Amino acid sequence: MRRTRSESGGTITFLLAHGANRQLCRLATTFSTQxxxxxxxxxxxxxxxxxARARLASGELENGIVVLSML
Structure with missing residues (x-):
């Protein structure tokens, strides 16, 4: 997991197991700490x-990454 900061919070990256492959996913958050x-x-x-699986299946990727936001 990796975290980067932005003005409105940060992002966490994680890997989603997809069969034998792994898909990079990015979750935007408003939390101030990792x-x-x-x-x-x-x-x-x-x-x-x-x-993430639904977005991957529908091809909703940004630069090859599944991008998600807080619930």
Whole structure:
């Protein structure tokens, strides 16, 4: 997992297992710390993975990355 900061929060990147492949996903958050953002991701991991798989299946990628936002 990697975190970068922006004006409105930051992003967390994670890998989604897709068969034998891995897909890079980016989750935009409004949390100010990596610990808060990671806790949020873990709490909602199943839902984010479901959303990421749907976007991957429909081809909704930005520069080859599945981009998600907070619920």
């Amino acid at each position: 610990k808060q953002a990671f806790s949020y991701l873990q709490k909602h991991r199943t839902e984010f993975e479901r959303m």
